[in-house]
Amino acid sequence: KQEVTQIPAALSVPEGENLVLNCSFTDSAIYNLQWFRQDPGKGLTSLLLIQSSQREQTSGRLNASLDKSSGRSTLYIAASQPGDSATYLCAVNYGNNRLAFGKGNQVVVIP
Amino acid sequence: NAGVMQNPRHLVRRRGQEARLRCSPMKGHSHVYWYRQLPEEGLKFMVYLQKENIIDESGMPKERFSAEFPKEGPSILRIQQVVRGDSAAYFCASSQGQGSQETQYFGPGTRLLVL
Numbered sequence: 249k250q251e252v253t254q255i256p257a258a259l260s261v262p263e264g265e266n267l268v269l270n271c272s273f274t275d276s277a278i279y280n281l282q283w284f285r286q287d288p289g290k291g292l293t294s295l296l297l298i299q300s301s302q303r304e305q306t307s308g309r310l311n312a313s314l315d316k317s318s319g320r321s322t323l324y325i326a327a328s329q330p331g332d333s334a335t336y337l338c339a340v341n342y343g344n345n346r347l348a349f350g351k352g353n354q355v356v357v358i359p
Numbered sequence: 360n361a362g363v364m365q366n367p368r369h370l371v372r373r374r375g376q377e378a379r380l381r382c383s384p385m386k387g388h389s390h391v392y393w394y395r396q397l398p399e400e401g402l403k404f405m406v407y408l409q410k411e412n413i414i415d416e417s418g419m420p421k422e423r424f425s426a427e428f429p430k431e432g433p434s435i436l437r438i439q440q441v442v443r444g445d446s447a448a449y450f451c452a453s454s455q456g457q458g459s460q461e462t463q464y465f466g467p468g469t470r471l472l473v474l
Binding site: 297337339344345346351352 | 390394
């Protein structure tokens with residue numbers, strides 16, 4: 249069964265601290281993995297997409313790593329800001345045209 | 360270039376009524392995906408469609424739910440005789456192609472509340 253787990257489910261950090269969000273998946277035969285941001289009552293915004301052949305992707309303060317052998321991806325957000333408060337979703341593409349999502353990491357950055 | 364459009368954004372129905380959710384993909388995209396997000400749950404795949412074809416409906420409930428993507432117009436997700444357990448956010452995504460490398464772009468969702 250292709251399950252995606254995100255830990256922790258929720259966390260709060262003071263502004264300026266680095267955020268580390270974890271995603272694990274049970275089936276390592278993935279095509280790519282994507283991190284999304286979801287604000288309350290809103291849709292999904294794609295942050296980073298890592299292909300199976302890649303180890304990491306970076307965009308500004310965001311860095312996502314991928315370790316297929318251990319079934320893990322980590323999203324790092326440097327120098328967090330209150331505007332980073334949101335739910336972060338990890339989604340795995342197993343090549344069957346449907347994404348398998350985790351339940352999300354709900355983040356609150358305290359000013 | 361407008362993104363994926365969904366309407367209505369919010370929909371309230373009484374038990375037993377029908378709900379029709381619409382999704383217009385990004386310009387140039389011919390592949391549409393529907394996902395459902397139940398309260399406190401992650402998004403779950405429902406159905407994948409191309410123009411006039413259902414490619415994968417393995418995530419669709421067996422009864423009351425149907426989807427279409429006609430040659431002209433938006434994709435429609437239809438829920439007949441709604442029950443309280445259908446209350447959820449329904450997200451549509453689109454992609455340009457069907458390859459495993461294709462990125463899916465998501466709409467803002469339709470939040471369905473069944474009273």
